[in-house]
Amino acid sequence: MSGPQRIVCLTEEPTEVLYSLGEQHRIVGISGFTVRPAAARKEKPKVSAFTSAKIGEILKLRPDFVVGFSDIQADIAAELIRHGIEVWISNHRSVDGIVDYVRRLGALVGAADKANAYADGLRRGLDAIEREARNLPQRPKVYFEEWDDPLITGIQWVAELIRIAGGDDAFPELSGEPLAKNRILADQGEVVRRAPDIVFGSWCGKRFRPEKVAARAGWDAIPAVRDGELHEIKSPIILQPGPAALTDGVREMARIVRTWADRTG
Template identity: 35%
Template sequence: MVNASRIVSFLPSATEMVCALGLGDRLLGVTHECDYPPEIAGKTVVVRNVLPIETMSQPEIDSAVTQRLRDGLSLYRVDETLMREIAPDLILTQELCQVCAPSGNEVSQLLKVLPSQPQILWLTPKSLEQIFDNLRDLGEATGRSHIAENLIAEGRARLEKIEAAARAAPSRPRVFCMEWMDPVYCCGHWVPEMVRIAGGIDGLGREGTDSVRIPWQDVLQWKPEVLIVMPCGFGLEKAADQARMLASYPGWADLPAVGDGRVYAVDANAYFARPGPRVVEGTELLAHLLHPGLFEWKGPPGAFRKLG
């Protein structure tokens, strides 16, 4: 299918890609988490959380999510009535993470009630290159391949520029990107790659695969020189607020990053957690935090905050 004209996105990252390709007018349904770019305000919301995570603590969220997944239950509710009305010809979803968005089971159920069968584009990247591949696939499905290729070329050029400049750094600091605080999760998928390009080493991250729960003792043993708090699904304010709990963790004050004042909260939703176009800016942000003498941050001031 080319020139899909009735698009529904089950992913904030896919929503960003659709708009980057100049197709915001074709986007007829989004999720409750889709908040960028501003032009999508007022779009019909067809997917919502089952859990009231806005009022839950980190341990409560972790426990409830784990239990629902163990029971084979979804974390999302798709509005089938709205989906029938929209009658999409293209649905953008994923199989990467059941916590991040509706995945296979929900989509299978949905297809049974739609008046016509849409094309399903599965966006399941585990690396920066695969994020670019997703953008290319979306361009092909919507007749915007030339725009997609231009965006990919620009993104690659920016990443290559960061990587080349980072080679001039006198050292590569030990980094820990914390994707959840209670319990502690390391980063995964494309984030360790972003750190590497930006001139750091996250020895606890899992490049190309899932982030996982790790013992706090592992962080103490790694002795990160830069610690970046990027809880999945959080913007800057919530990340910075939740990060206050870290001061009570045993050995916190002894970490080099804490002693040197190099602990930061970041807007994870904008720059790290969503596999969309802004991961390039996220890599630029990491480069600034790791090597501020080499890299200037030219993005929004609300992208990060120094903690402590």
């Protein structure tokens, strides 16, 4: 059998990818934030959060490959590298990047053919959703809120998935900013001025509270608030740059957008 045999996944998306490829036997440790697939939480030891990790526990697992995501995990990666562990930190932020990530991870673990087939399937699913969205009578303006205090708008892959689902992101100029701090809205009134038709809330790690959004000063003038179009998109299916966002996440957004279009069209 080729490729690494003892993999630690510091975030959820490599775990989901490897399970989807039937390569879960290679995984020896996962992130404590992993919820997909459900089997992983039962079968694999949890050795990391997002910004921290149990280095000693990881070393006990004798990994031959560790997979993480983004600059936020740079310190974890550096410490593991100093212990002689091979580490791959991906930094993809777009839909194309997620699809390519599946291909690259598969190649790195010796499962390139399966990964390419899986990635092709993800792309076909997205293309089908986008084709269906072209038939909508009109496209809603969508405000995606990643956090509520301070207000943080959606990252690039979220904005792209909104477009695929049939909507138009209310803050396209911010979506390209990879760091959350650069997507903070200093003025809540800007959301009012942009008048979104739909609000998607995905407050990472806590439940979205539409009644709190509706109670914000001046927000009763927003079409989405007026019409009750305040919807939660669960963070595990949209804020992880992996298969969940390209399947369950975008499908949920497309369902809500289609319902809105049927009602208003």
